[in-house]
């Protein structure tokens with residue numbers, strides 16, 4: 001069986017996510033737990049980075065307020081390409097319960113950035129985030145096969 005260079009590239013890319021955690025609220029605890037020893041996302045080739053300029057995956061967890069909009073956008077623009085975005089939890093996905101309570105909360109991350117995957121829940125289980133990371137690997141592999 002032959003493997004094309006593109007497939008090899010997508011495999012390596014899908015198994016070496018450098019993740020910038022844009023934690024904005026309580027869902028961040030779930031993201032941190034996935035990076036910890038119990039769920040151990042390093043098994044899937046994921047590592048956390050503190051500088052978005054080194055990252056290729058941005059995880060946004062929590063409601064994006066108007067005052068954070070530019071920060072989130074700026075982190076995304078600093079990331080290296082190809083880059084991917086995962087929206088974690090109801091607040092990041094749609095504004096969640098805060099959207100009708102506060103005019104400062106945006107109606108979801110999609111109004112600011114292109115989102116590749118959504119993780120539902122308030123908060124989502126850590127397994128749901130792991131599932132999303134595996135889904136992102138599959139998405140990259142599918143794109144390479146096209």
Ligand code: SF4
Nearest residue numbers: 026027089091122123
């Ligand atoms: S979705 Fe729930 S757990 Fe997550 S940031 Fe919003 S309120 Fe907190």
